[in-house]
Amino acid sequence: MRHGIIPKDMSRSPENIKRVLDANSVVRGKKIYSKNCMSCHGQDGNMIDNVDLSNLSKEVPNFNFYLLVSRSKESMPGWKSPLSKQDIKDLESYLYSL
Numbered sequence: 108m109r110h111g112i113i114p115k116d117m118s119r120s121p122e123n124i125k126r127v128l129d130a131n132s133v134v135r136g137k138k139i140y141s142k143n144c145m146s147c148h149g150q151d152g153n154m155i156d157n158v159d160l161s162n163l164s165k166e167v168p169n170f171n172f173y174l175l176v177s178r179s180k181e182s183m184p185g186w187k188s189p190l191s192k193q194d195i196k197d198l199e200s201y202l203y204s205l
Contacts, residue, residue: 128200136201139194147183152205161205 140148144160152160190198 128204132197132200133204135194136197136199136204139190139198140201143190144198152202160202163202163205 140152144152148154148158148160152163
């Protein structure tokens with residue numbers, strides 16, 4: 108420590124924190140994505156302009172996926188009723204694995 112300045116621990120920076128994904132959750136999420144999302148978002152999540160789901164973890168590290176998916180948008184239906192909270196968590200895990 109010099110002049111009261113404490114060096115920043117870079118290993119704890121948000122950009123260096125990796126999300127730990129449960130393999131079973133990713134598999135379940137892939138099935139949910141294939142059934143409910145792939146027809147619009149594409150196999151790799153990048154079919155819609157300005158909505159690249161394959162970059163989700165890089166672009167929005169503190170992303171609240173549940174709020175996004177559960178609410179209706181202009182062109183996307185809300186999925187709060189058809190999908191359980193666990194389904195949405197599994198879907199999020201799959202998208203973060205892309």
